[in-house]
Amino acid sequence: MTEVVIVLIIIAILVALGFGLIGMVKGGKAGSDKMFKSLVLRVSLSVFLFLLVLFAGYMGWIEPNVVMFDAPVAPAPVQK
Amino acid sequence: MSEQEYYIPDGTYWPIIGSIGLTTLFVGFANQMHGAEWGGSVMVLGFAITVFMMFGWFGLVVNESNNGIYNKQVDRSFRWGMSWFIFSEVMFFAAFFGALFYARQLSVPWLGGADNNIFTPDLWNAFSASWHQMAFMAPGSVTDTVLQSGTVMSFPAVPATGIETATPAMVVDPWGLPALNTALLLASGVTLTFAHHALRAGHRNQIVGWLVATIALGVAFLGFQILEYGHAYHDGLKLTSGIYGSTFYMLTGFHGFHVTVGVIMLTVILYRVQKGHFNADNHFGFEGVAWYWHFVDVVWLGLFIFVYWL
Numbered sequence: 001m002t003e004v005v006i007v008l009i010i011i012a013i014l015v016a017l018g019f020g021l022i023g024m025v026k027g028g029k030a031g032s033d034k035m036f037k038s039l040v041l042r043v044s045l046s047v048f049l050f051l052l053v054l055f056a057g058y059m060g061w062i063e064p065n066v067v068m069f070d071a072p073v074a075p076a077p078v079q080k
Numbered sequence: 081m082s083e084q085e086y087y088i089p090d091g092t093y094w095p096i097i098g099s100i101g102l103t104t105l106f107v108g109f110a111n112q113m114h115g116a117e118w119g120g121s122v123m124v125l126g127f128a129i130t131v132f133m134m135f136g137w138f139g140l141v142v143n144e145s146n147n148g149i150y151n152k153q154v155d156r157s158f159r160w161g162m163s164w165f166i167f168s169e170v171m172f173f174a175a176f177f178g179a180l181f182y183a184r185q186l187s188v189p190w191l192g193g194a195d196n197n198i199f200t201p202d203l204w205n206a207f208s209a210s211w212h213q214m215a216f217m218a219p220g221s222v223t224d225t226v227l228q229s230g231t232v233m234s235f236p237a238v239p240a241t242g243i244e245t246a247t248p249a250m251v252v253d254p255w256g257l258p259a260l261n262t263a264l265l266l267a268s269g270v271t272l273t274f275a276h277h278a279l280r281a282g283h284r285n286q287i288v289g290w291l292v293a294t295i296a297l298g299v300a301f302l303g304f305q306i307l308e309y310g311h312a313y314h315d316g317l318k319l320t321s322g323i324y325g326s327t328f329y330m331l332t333g334f335h336g337f338h339v340t341v342g343v344i345m346l347t348v349i350l351y352r353v354q355k356g357h358f359n360a361d362n363h364f365g366f367e368g369v370a371w372y373w374h375f376v377d378v379v380w381l382g383l384f385i386f387v388y389w390l
Contacts, residue, residue: 064254
């Protein structure tokens with residue numbers, strides 16, 4: 001469920017960014033206003049999403065993709 | 081059509097200088113890859129010519145703009161040009177995110193025998209169909225080696241029995257540098273938005289302050305990214321470390337390159353703001369760079385979430 005909300009917010013961010021682009025291409029006072037408002041929305045949603053991801057991770061709603069690599073140097077043989 | 085509709089610039093030598101610069105750059109690069117001693121120097125020369133061309137050509141355009149030569153038609157051309165450039169950037173990163181999705185969700189599980197495919201353990205010595213280098217063996221268990229992730233990659237040749245592995249070091253911790261870098265880049269998006277607001281309100285001193293903060297945050301991001309690469313590389317994650325290593329460095333590397341370009345562009349915009357090139361109603365140069373920075377910011381947010389969390 002949390003993953004779905006996260007993806008939906010990402011889509012909303014992309015849409016806001018897209019509207020910002022449309023405003024930029026349009027130009028003039030109206031375009032400039034549209035661009036600025038869209039980018040403010042995009043920044044606000046992004047900060048909210050970042051905090052949501054951290055909070056969800058802290059609460060255990062989502063698990064991080066922990067990336068692990070080589071064990072420290074060569075493993076030592078063990079007596080069985 | 082009236083003269084107002086079209087702007088025909090004077091002839092210029094910058095395109096041919098750009099062609100010479102890029103050709104020199106790639107000839108040098110290709111020959112350096114083939115081990116030619118002169119390759120590196122020629123590559124640097126080509127890079128220098130290309131940078132010279134960019135200074136000259138972009139400076140010419142800025143001067144033409146400041147001299148009031150451009151009309152609304154030219155303004156529209158710039159805006160559409162920027163939008164096509166952005167479209168190519170979106171497609172560029174969409175391809176890499178697509179590769180991440182395809183490798184992680186489809187090809188690696190298939191190679192490991194998911195769905196109707198047969199398991200392919202003999203595809204490569206000790207092949208393991210795991211996305212990350214999880215290779216995590218409980219102390220005391222008998223195993224052959226610490227496995228690398230992804231598809232066909234190098235494995236330390238360790239005897240198959242009687243070996244106990246230590247718990248692998250956790251290299252990329254989502255709560256560490258990745259989260260810090262995300263916070264830095266998001267903060268730069270906020271400071272840039274304040275700069276944008278100040279520009280629209282005509283407060284030049286505030287624009288300078290917010291822009292400097294944005295550039296500083298971008299540079300800090302790059303610094304920490306280099307630090308993270310150092311950690312990851314030292315602990316065994318390389319471009320050759322299977323599909324995970326390739327995808328990780330491809331995505332984050334190209335993103336880092338874009339942040340670098342963005343920092344350079346913001347620095348140029350800072351210079352132009354101080355020179356008084358923009359006003360509250362006419363500042364397309366700022367808008368183009370601002371949108372680019374917001375895009376780079378969103379790409380990183382996507383990377384942070386899809387690589388480290390989802």
